[in-house]
Amino acid sequence: MKRSLIDILDFSPEELQALIDTANDIIANPAAYRDLCRGKKLATLFFEPSTRTRLSFEAAMYELGGNVIGFSEAQSSSASKGESVADTAKVISCYADIIAMRHPKEGAPLVAAMNASIPVINAGDGGHNHPTQTLADLLTIYREKGGFENLTVGFCGDLKFGRTVHSLISALSRYPGLKLYLISPEELKLPSYVKKEVLAAKNIDYVQTTDLEGVMPELDILYMTRVQRERFFNEEDYLRLKDSYILTPDKLQNAREDLCIMHPLPRVNEISVAIDDDPRACYFKQVLYGKYMRMALILKLLKEAGTL
Amino acid sequence: MNIDSISNGIVIDHITAGLGMRLYELLGLEKLDCSVAIIKNVHSVKLGRKDIIKIDSDIPVSLDVIGYVDPGVTINIIRSGELVEKKSIEMPEQLRNVIFCKNPRCITTTEQELPHVFKLTDRANKVYRCIYCETKAN
Numbered sequence: 001m002k003r004s005l006i007d008i009l010d011f012s013p014e015e016l017q018a019l020i021d022t023a024n025d026i027i028a029n030p031a032a033y034r035d036l037c038r039g040k041k042l043a044t045l046f047f048e049p050s051t052r053t054r055l056s057f058e059a060a061m062y063e064l065g066g067n068v069i070g071f072s073e074a075q076s077s078s079a080s081k082g083e084s085v086a087d088t089a090k091v092i093s094c095y096a097d098i099i100a101m102r103h104p105k106e107g108a109p110l111v112a113a114m115n116a117s118i119p120v121i122n123a124g125d126g127g128h129n130h131p132t133q134t135l136a137d138l139l140t141i142y143r144e145k146g147g148f149e150n151l152t153v154g155f156c157g158d159l160k161f162g163r164t165v166h167s168l169i170s171a172l173s174r175y176p177g178l179k180l181y182l183i184s185p186e187e188l189k190l191p192s193y194v195k196k197e198v199l200a201a202k203n204i205d206y207v208q209t210t211d212l213e214g215v216m217p218e219l220d221i222l223y224m225t226r227v228q229r230e231r232f233f234n235e236e237d238y239l240r241l242k243d244s245y246i247l248t249p250d251k252l253q254n255a256r257e258d259l260c261i262m263h264p265l266p267r268v269n270e271i272s273v274a275i276d277d278d279p280r281a282c283y284f285k286q287v288l289y290g291k292y293m294r295m296a297l298i299l300k301l302l303k304e305a306g307t308l
Numbered sequence: 309m310n311i312d313s314i315s316n317g318i319v320i321d322h323i324t325a326g327l328g329m330r331l332y333e334l335l336g337l338e339k340l341d342c343s344v345a346i347i348k349n350v351h352s353v354k355l356g357r358k359d360i361i362k363i364d365s366d367i368p369v370s371l372d373v374i375g376y377v378d379p380g381v382t383i384n385i386i387r388s389g390e391l392v393e394k395k396s397i398e399m400p401e402q403l404r405n406v407i408f409c410k411n412p413r414c415i416t417t418t419e420q421e422l423p424h425v426f427k428l429t430d431r432a433n434k435v436y437r438c439i440y441c442e443t444k445a446n
Binding site: 085086104105106107108111128193 | 421443
């Protein structure tokens, strides 16, 4: 049966664990996966620019032996002629076996999934969801921390518009013993609906603070985020808030030896390059793990659709 | 104040006082040719005060709209002056083209043909969210 990944909660914790197991097996035995998608095509439909995510999907499909077709901006697609997302999804279903879609409008990948006859992966829809980033985050946490239970996680920066933050909080909230430190300026606090519908509903222990260094010794994981210019309607607000938190080596003085520092990338200046060589910096591993999770995801969805 | 009883039609009773006009608008009752009465602030033993809408025609009304605006109402179907059916209304699980997403970032703002669909996500607090962008309905 055809299935799509639009929201990280579309998959149960057991399904996420199975993806992690597959990704770990790919890391251990890449040769065994080299030809599994031979003759299959991934369509990357990117209606807004993205380097990392699109190349990660393409690398994932190539490493499975498959091929990639697609476009990387709306101007080079039929959307510039006024074609609807629904029609695009129906047309691409005739050419490819699976779709990865990024779109600036929230909900566009869901519309595609409702109209395509092949699986659709949400590769980011505006400020809404980005589930494959969450898959990368989960594999990173699993490999660095050995599991998801009893973790203390600090999210720092833009917690209001940061879609990766909302998705990862939703995913982690399904495991016991989670404690969160939500570190942000007042204007970029986690939206109240996430607090109410995720944290309060699941009885998650959380603290809101503006003090990063004060909570540093408590953290198993520090998830830094960029203040995103494209999410602001007002440039003045962006300029005022963009440098709220900059992680430098001196701020890590009281951090644990086994702290795992994560970032969905791209970074601007919120993590100093001086930290890149610190063994606690995990953000480039996160990129690599994202590719393995996308490989595992493509395999899962193609198998469930009966294509493999 | 007297409003004539109807012979064939619908009486929407036990509307929370103040919601009668909203229901009238969302049901599109202004488009009807028949007599429609909105009675506001009627004394009610159960509610204290309530609104009532009487429609003097046997037309289909959207139970989803009624359930969304005010799930406690009662629908009375009248035929030949007799009450033939009484229905209690519950909140619908899904609303299709009843309310519209106001999030400027939602795909429904650029794709005019898409139906506006909202899903009930929190029954206790009457929260509906757009299925595309998850924005809460006002």
